[in-house]
Amino acid sequence: MSGLTRRHFGLLLGASASSLALPTYLRAQEKPRVVVIGGGPGGATVAKYVARDSAGAIDVTLINETETFTTCFFSNLYLGDFQSFDDITHDYDKLVSNYGIKKITGRAASVDREAKTVTLADGSTVPYDRLVLAPGIDIIYDSVPGYSQEAAQIAPHAWKAGPQTQLLKEKLDAVEDGQNIVMVAPPNPFRCPPGPYERISMFAHVLKKKGFTRSKIFVLDYKESFSKQALFTEGWEAHYPGMVEWYGPDVHGGVKSVDAAAGTVETDLDVFEGALLNIIPSQRAGAIAVDAGVTNEAGWVPIDENSMRSKVDDSIFVLGDASVAGDMPKSAFSANSQAKVAAINIRADLTDARAFPARYSNTCWSLIETNDGVKVGAQYEPKDGKIAAVETFISQPGEDADLRKATYEESVGWYAGIVEDVFG
Incomplete structure (x- = not known):
């Protein structure tokens, strides 16, 4: 699969040699600017929903270290020969072409919260009005x-x-x-x-x-x-x-x-x-969250349960595995759900859009053997200062083979759906 194409790269940086020589990716503009670091199910989703639902009123830039994204979710099925590596690897072409998102392939090295800029590993800088951190995990x-x-x-x-x-x-x-x-x-x-x-x-x-x-x-x-x-x-x-x-x-x-x-x-x-x-x-939150100074002593990022906004900096939102999300597990489904809540609040911050009460959901499927799938999940709401589970479900021991097969097929359908939702 292709990553950032030459055409898209030209759109991002500008076609002229003079623009390529300038030190920043984004120039003076009237639109509010949202920068998203991390192109997984949290970051790519929030970039898409902010860009799509603002109808061009917000400038959105997505920064990811690689041109494509390989999902950790369903990677076990690749190990078990139920999926190919190509099946779990996806590009960002549709996000760029369909929603006007600017895609930067590179490593975000640091965040200057006072200046509201992100510095990339190559020394260039990207300004923001709202920053979304979705860096996933780092291994200890x-x-x-x-x-x-x-x-x-x-x-x-x-x-x-x-x-x-x-x-x-x-x-x-x-x-x-x-x-x-x-x-x-x-x-x-x-x-x-x-x-x-x-x-x-x-x-x-x-x-x-x-x-x-x-x-x-x-x-x-x-x-x-x-x-x-x-x-x-x-x-x-x-x-x-x-x-x-x-x-x-x-x-x-x-x-x-x-x-x-x-x-x-x-x-x-x-x-x-x-x-x-x-x-x-x-594990702990990805390094850029640590650099931004928004992590706690355990290495994760506390967030406001109503918006996914950092409790340290109102202009920063944190999604997915890096966040302290109450009862929600660190999963792709969780990150995708959190991204939609954050997108609503970002648009409310920067435009005249209305913010709605937060609702979250998650399901985690697992395959034990061919057609033997199980799941666990919940619905969540802000409650008592955290994201709290309000309705839960889980597969039960002794379920019949038809139900387990249906659960596995449900997981396959979910994967296709979330990939389309995140990258499509």
């Missing part, structure tokens, strides 16, 4: 003893989709019968609470499909329990009997060290060996 590598950014090239985390996802797939496909997989699952809070356990299911699916009977998957968890635990445990026992062994901290006693080169994870209980190590460390 040393939260797992012995792990590092270098070790991730051997023992991938794949919790930021792209090359890491492809590396994990290569290593999964190279596992031979009798060789083991070891996952270190992260502590709360982290991106996509059911994600590690769906990934374990996809690992097991691939091994089972190959006819492997001697390989095991060991899960060393920092948590005492996890999302949809009863559903995953039931599914592992039904589809992959004896293959998956999950250990909470009360059993393994703590992860003492990871040796990526040796393929070992040492705990108080034992030293676990794997041909594939999948190490998922602690």
